[in-house]
Amino acid sequence: MSLRVWKWQFWQQIVLALVLGVVAGALINNLGDGEKIAEDWLDPFGGVYTSLLKVVVVPLVFTAIVVSVGRLRGVGGVARLTGKTLGWFVITSALATAVGLAVALLVQPGEGLGKLATESAETEEVTWTQILENLFPSNIIKAMAEGNVLGVVTFAVIFGAALVAIGERGERLTSLIDDLYLAIQKVVWWVVLLTPIGSFFLIASVVATYGPSSLQPLAKFTGAIYLAVAIVLLVVYPVLLRVFGRVSPLQFFRNTWPALQFAFVSSSSLATLPIAQRVSIERNGVSRDYASFAQPLCATIKFDGCGAIYPAVAAVFVAQYMNIDLGLSDYALIALAAVIGQLGTGGTPGPALVALTLTLTTVGLPLEAVGYLIAIDKVIDMARTALNVAGQLTVPVLVARSEDLLDDDVFNDTPADLTGPEPARKPDPEPVPA
Numbered sequence: 001m002s003l004r005v006w007k008w009q010f011w012q013q014i015v016l017a018l019v020l021g022v023v024a025g026a027l028i029n030n031l032g033d034g035e036k037i038a039e040d041w042l043d044p045f046g047g048v049y050t051s052l053l054k055v056v057v058v059p060l061v062f063t064a065i066v067v068s069v070g071r072l073r074g075v076g077g078v079a080r081l082t083g084k085t086l087g088w089f090v091i092t093s094a095l096a097t098a099v100g101l102a103v104a105l106l107v108q109p110g111e112g113l114g115k116l117a118t119e120s121a122e123t124e125e126v127t128w129t130q131i132l133e134n135l136f137p138s139n140i141i142k143a144m145a146e147g148n149v150l151g152v153v154t155f156a157v158i159f160g161a162a163l164v165a166i167g168e169r170g171e172r173l174t175s176l177i178d179d180l181y182l183a184i185q186k187v188v189w190w191v192v193l194l195t196p197i198g199s200f201f202l203i204a205s206v207v208a209t210y211g212p213s214s215l216q217p218l219a220k221f222t223g224a225i226y227l228a229v230a231i232v233l234l235v236v237y238p239v240l241l242r243v244f245g246r247v248s249p250l251q252f253f254r255n256t257w258p259a260l261q262f263a264f265v266s267s268s269s270l271a272t273l274p275i276a277q278r279v280s281i282e283r284n285g286v287s288r289d290y291a292s293f294a295q296p297l298c299a300t301i302k303f304d305g306c307g308a309i310y311p312a313v314a315a316v317f318v319a320q321y322m323n324i325d326l327g328l329s330d331y332a333l334i335a336l337a338a339v340i341g342q343l344g345t346g347g348t349p350g351p352a353l354v355a356l357t358l359t360l361t362t363v364g365l366p367l368e369a370v371g372y373l374i375a376i377d378k379v380i381d382m383a384r385t386a387l388n389v390a391g392q393l394t395v396p397v398l399v400a401r402s403e404d405l406l407d408d409d410v411f412n413d414t415p416a417d418l419t420g421p422e423p424a425r426k427p428d429p430e431p432v433p434a
Contacts, residue, residue: 025207049198069160100312110320285410305384
């Protein structure tokens, strides 16, 4: 292997950065004041990287949704495609929640714990009316400024539909927004290329701040999350892909590896969107018109890790830690809140706290207990986000197969190189005269 690291494959650069980050973090942690050093010297650089990821989230989602609504006209059956996509959202989320509850009841993550060292966590009660307000904001500019991605998606869908409805004038504006979307994608890709550097500082900061010993009191909880994630990732999704998608799960993971890897490092589904969309089209063979609609939608409201598994396991943990007995009706409420509550989680780093707060509020569990989980959130967020993106890439394959929008030759071929420029978009076919 060449010593010129910049010539290595992208995944190799990230793996190297992770290893170096863990080593550097462990050394800093042993100095005795790792948290202070991480705050002064590591967090600022990691913060710059995450800020670069966040700054393009809203314009990326808005332009992607507006353009994709127009493209769906060429696919046909828009309502049916949307219904099937949302239907698979619910099915896979329900399965992930069931796995989370089963693992939590098996592992018993909250039993036998002494008094934990906690960090303060300011939590606000999340109500269903607040979710509706996020869906339909009164001021779209304010929603964009505050990062209310859910409201941006709703407005973008309505705006895109309006452009379709006004005909030729709408097509001109859609074309302009499409050019803007391509420019934003290019900016995001430049940021993506900084991932090895950003991941070094992010991982080093986590290890330097907390160290391995800090995870011991919550080891059972961390293990339960990773076990549930592994079951969904390696059992549930492969079964769905084999039975309903009629594709090889091994080839699927080979195709999606770059997106899963980036999601693990960045802890952001929306930051992973440009890579996930290219994977869906260029590697999984999903129709470009459908993928351009499905992937942004998935990245906004499809969170099997953060919105399904994590609230389920955490709710059981809180109940056990606080010595509160849960009945069958409580477990049913946890499942319902975890599945439906994903609509309010937003997609930026940290959506799991919103989903957990909503679930605890629905079941009537104390919100103060959320503070117990803050210290290890970054450690488990990496696994949660990787599962989020895996689910976001699984659903389009399932729907595309049922609608004959999946290219098996592309799916089964040697995975395309994603480090190069995106292939030129094929011109839309001429309409067939009636």
